[in-house]
Amino acid sequence: MMLEAFVDALHLAFSPEVILYVAIGVFMGVTLGAIPGLSGDMAIAILLPIVFFLEPAAALGLLTGIYKGGMFGGSISAISFGVPGTPGSAATAIDGYQAKLKGYPNKALNTALYSSVIGDTTSDFVLIFLALPLAVVALTFGPVEFFALYAFSLLLISALTKGKVAKGVAMAALGILLAMIGRDPIGGSLRLTFGIPELSGGLALIPVLVGIFAVSELIIQLSKAWMERARKIIDDTKQQAQSLLGDYDPSKDKLSFAEFRATMKATWIGTTMGTLIGALPGAGSSLAAFISYGLAQRFSRKPDEFGKGSLEGVAAAEAGNSATSGSTLIPLFAFGIPGSATAALFGAAFILMGMTPGPSLIYDHTEVIYALFLILIYANVINLGLSHFLLPLYSKIAMIKSRILLPIVCVLAILGTFAAGNSVIDVWVLLFAGLLGVVLRVYNFPLAPLILGFIVAPGAERALRQSLLIGRGEWTHLLSSPIAIGLYAVAAIMIFTFTIVMRERK
């Protein structure tokens, strides 16, 4: 049966339509990731409603392509202009931009591309080999274990995201409250609707996700574009970058095999750290990239060259960033808990396609999940091939002014959200979630705990109420399982450890 499913998956994954969607997705992801202010994650969020209308394999192919492309795309802007295209490429900018200023941007871009693909592919294999065994374990979990898992994820993501722990915990609580709007799933009574009948159905996932995550960022970028127009600010970075082109000699800027081999240690350090850190809910690609960069410098034979255009620095940062891509999906596949905003977006895509993320996902939709695993691997190959040839084009695309693209992306977000639910209420929710998101961003509240809280709250409430019913109202029943106790203990140790690591980094 597994073999049959694998054969079906091969047909699904390698159909011409799916391959085409993956290639389109990679191109879109790299392009949008390269433009500061936009990102592959934003593209996934905006296109989620459209995914609803595609076949599952094609939809997952498109989203995967955008995801993969976006991971690398941020480094193009980071290296070309010193402006990270995505948060995960901030560490790449340290050495990447210096490499550009010293006259070898092409070496840096190719180093970033190869290390990104190596990190990404390795992480995907870890996902493929770990997700199934973990899902088998998760199938034995009862309500007590699941509640502990939800609490573990919320605590970790609150503690590890940027900003203070207290603000992260507050956001997780706010996300839970937003999910509570509507009907009590057990008793059926209305709660937190404030007398508004349109809220009796609760807040739909897509408008909240796209609003909080994407629309809030669009508002900030639009305000920057508006201020740029009003104050007549000239982009000094781009001017300087363009003025350097006069001294540039492309013949001396080709990455040799010896230079590539010299970056391999740094690439594998980044790959290992990125894969490990990516599996932790809330850790994020930015943290992975910086930790990888720091470790690579420590173990390098030429640590003094870091910060001055070292290709090892570029390789470690980019591998660390990209290696989170596969492992960040592990909690989603194994437990149904998204450990990052991107995983939440993939989870939302599964829900839109009628598939519930969680341990039974692999068993209920085996051929689709196997097809996704295959797509995850070959999307890296497509990314490598396309990006290798299109790098000169991508560098030019990164110079497209955001004022041209931002209004188009906004319109896509609004129409796409309406298309998903056929409801004007969803559009209201989208826009007001965007306003809420921008206020939270401006006051430095992290958004990832809010999104995770919103997604896991229904499951967590159900697990808690079931646990207490089984335990006849005794709260100590929540500690009756050694797995649950272990999860709480591991969460406490990890939070403590990372708090110290992040303090040292500051």
Added chain:
Amino acid sequence: MRDAISTAFTRLDFYTGLVTILVGVIGLLDIAYGSWRPGPGLGPHAFPQLAYITLVIAGLAIWVDVIRGKSDEHPENLRAILITGVGLVAIGMGMFWLIGKLGLIVSVAATLIGASFLLTRDPLRHWPSTIVVPVIATAVIWLLFVQLINIPLPRGLLF
């Protein structure tokens, strides 16, 4: 300690902590005195109650950080960002209303051209990006949403 408390009122996070605590307290009062129906087991109020208590604790933790001297800086360009946000909400709903009156193509094109004009200095001089690109984008959006996906167009803003 007295100095720490007196300077706390000048820090931004004192007020973010205050808002967080107030939301939690108001929620708890609503649960205690509002019209919440009982339910089987824990009841529908229990999980929201847990969330409100967490908000209060988190707000107090923010205050502790403030007294210890840690606070985020006042946000830059707050007014511009909020005005942009409110503007986006208004323009977004306005575009939606227009679609019901004038159709998708005219409304989306008008919105995109209007937005490009707003964001560009000397928009007529940059007509390829302020007029041609929005028109092409409108055509692509029409193809995608009307021809390919075939969504029913919104009937209007009012409900």
